[in-house]
Amino acid sequence: MSERMPHAALEAAVASAVGAGHGAHVAVDEVHRDGIDYDAFLAHRAVHRIRGTARVDGEPVPWSLVEKVTEGPAFASPYLYDNAEREHAAYTSGLLAELAPRVRAPALRGAECDAEGRITLWLEDVPAPARPLGxxxxxxxxxxxxxxxxxxxxxxxxxxxxxxxxxxxxxxxxxxxxxxxxxxxxxxxxxxxxxxxxxxxxxxxxxxxxxxxxxxxxxxxxxxxxxxxxxxxxxxxxxxxxxxxxxxxxxxxxxxxxxxxxxxxxxxxxxxxxxxxxxxxxxxxxxxxxxxxxxxxxxxxxxxxxxxxxxxxxxxxxxxxxxxxxxxxxxxxxxxxxxxxxxxxxxxxxxxxxxxxxx
Structure with missing residues (x-):
């Protein structure tokens, strides 16, 4: 699925993902979304791999992110929303920035909580290993x-x-x-x-x-x-x-x-x-x-x-x-x-x- 005209918060997340320097002009013309099977039994939660090409000072640069969206408390269950708020706080507080020498969380590229309480995280897209684990x-x-x-x-x-x-x-x-x-x-x-x-x-x-x-x-x-x-x-x-x-x-x-x-x-x-x-x-x-x-x-x-x-x-x-x-x-x-x-x-x-x- 693709969409056009990404909003400013997503463009900022893409700029972080591609490592655009301060002052660089980043434009995202199109976003492709592919659903990730994640806790499908939890209503009002969606996780997608989103990708596309950004123009950084006019040069095309491919990018991909994981987008995790939890609807606001008017829709999401208290259990689900509590979890989403906790993960949002963990990322935005800086707690997950330095965990241990050989353990880390995916890098946070952007976060947003809108007026209805809808929480969105844009995270580093880490390649998934083979399953089951050996x-x-x-x-x-x-x-x-x-x-x-x-x-x-x-x-x-x-x-x-x-x-x-x-x-x-x-x-x-x-x-x-x-x-x-x-x-x-x-x-x-x-x-x-x-x-x-x-x-x-x-x-x-x-x-x-x-x-x-x-x-x-x-x-x-x-x-x-x-x-x-x-x-x-x-x-x-x-x-x-x-x-x-x-x-x-x-x-x-x-x-x-x-x-x-x-x-x-x-x-x-x-x-x-x-x-x-x-x-x-x-x-x-x-x-x-x-x-x-x-x-x-x-x-x-x-x-x-x-x-x-x-x-x-x-x-x-x-x-x-x-x-x-x-x-x-x-x-x-x-x-x-x-x-x-x-x-x-x-x-x-x-x-x-x-x-x-x-x-």
């Missing part, structure tokens, strides 16, 4: 996330807009009762695939207050809180993390749990790959934190953050009981049986973390 990519991301954690331990910002509800978002305390009912129903299909894990998960749900206490007692740092594979872009200079809508304080190890556990659940990595690199990934993260956080606390933080994801086993058991096909969001063409194998394998990781955390 072992090398996971290990590199684990090391760089450890570097991010080490950089911010003991000096987490206190801005009111930072996200602080990450434990409740993952631990879902209001859903524990319904989760226990699913586990205790012991549907034959769930028992056949999950076996003793159904019983092992019950004390995990009942001990979520203990899990919270462990996480809150650990060293706190600045976390991305959605470092799932789809948001991790490897480059020759390190890791680029996109979608900073949940940035805020969190425990060491929390982002590593997102990378390794949530990536499999979404379909951004395979359980076989995660199993193969799990120990090395923990070591890589801990080595990046050396001298700042002891490795045993990194492991404790990772395991406890994994324990927050108890809903994995409940949802897997419910899918088995219903007979509905299993699905992983980033792998829509995957055979349902393969998806179920991936989820059941991930349950093993969850229960292992629960055993180490709760003893």
């Amino acid at each position: 072992a090398d990519a996971l290990l590199a991301a684990a090391r760089d996330l450890g570097g991010l954690a080490a950089e911010w331990v003991g000096r987490v910002p206190h801005e009111e807009w930072l996200f602080t509800g990450w434990i409740d978002r993952h631990g879902q305390p209001g859903a524990v009762g319904a989760g226990l009912a699913v586990l205790r129903s012991r549907h034959p299909s769930a028992v056949a695939r999950l076996g003793s894990h159904l019983d092992a998960a019950v004390p995990l749900l009942l001990a979520q207050h203990r899990v919270r206490g462990i996480l809150e007692s650990l060293p706190q740092t600045l976390c991305h809180h959605d470092a799932v594979g789809a948001n991790v872009f490897q480059t020759e200079h390190g890791t680029v993390l996109i979608d900073w809508e949940s940035v805020g304080p969190g425990s060491v190890g929390a982002d590593l749990a997102s990378l390794l556990l949530a990536s499999v659940r979404r379909g951004d990595a395979s359980i076989a790959t995660v199993r193969a690199v799990l120990g090395d990934a923990l070591d890589a993260y801990a080595e990046a934190c050396a001298g700042v956080v002891p490795p045993e606390l990194v492991r404790r933080g990772f395991d406890a953050a994994v324990c927050l994801r108890w809903k994995l086993i409940v949802d897997t058991a419910a899918t088995l009981a219903s007979g509905d096909p299993a699905r992983r969001g980033s792998a829509p063409a995957e055979e349902p049986e393969r998806s179920m194998d991936e989820l059941v394998g991930l349950v093993d990781v969850l229960i292992g973390a629960a055993e180490r955390t709760l003893g």
Whole structure:
């Protein structure tokens, strides 16, 4: 799709993207938009790759940007708009300008919030790597996330807009009762695939207050809180993390749990790959934190953050009981049986973390 006559804010973003110097005349005659599949279930949010040719002092220069638009609060849900406001604040405050030696956010080229509250970000277009993530990519991301954690331990910002509800978002305390009912129903299909894990998960749900206490007692740092594979872009200079809508304080190890556990659940990595690199990934993260956080606390933080994801086993058991096909969001063409194998394998990781955390 193309449009003509871009407005002044977009022209300024394009000028930043092409590196036009002060005083240079930049004109954008046409903009081509291609939709990017991004959280399609969230209404009133649109993400496009926009591109075209700008004339910089008369010379044609190609450009491309990622344009992320969230409608104002009259249309977007409070959850969605809160996330959009947080990412806008994170970029425009300068917080994301210098994160860690090998971690960065896409460069901000322009931002706008109009009179109706419609928020637009124009961001650097970072080339997407292959999916699912392989072992090398996971290990590199684990090391760089450890570097991010080490950089911010003991000096987490206190801005009111930072996200602080990450434990409740993952631990879902209001859903524990319904989760226990699913586990205790012991549907034959769930028992056949999950076996003793159904019983092992019950004390995990009942001990979520203990899990919270462990996480809150650990060293706190600045976390991305959605470092799932789809948001991790490897480059020759390190890791680029996109979608900073949940940035805020969190425990060491929390982002590593997102990378390794949530990536499999979404379909951004395979359980076989995660199993193969799990120990090395923990070591890589801990080595990046050396001298700042002891490795045993990194492991404790990772395991406890994994324990927050108890809903994995409940949802897997419910899918088995219903007979509905299993699905992983980033792998829509995957055979349902393969998806179920991936989820059941991930349950093993969850229960292992629960055993180490709760003893």
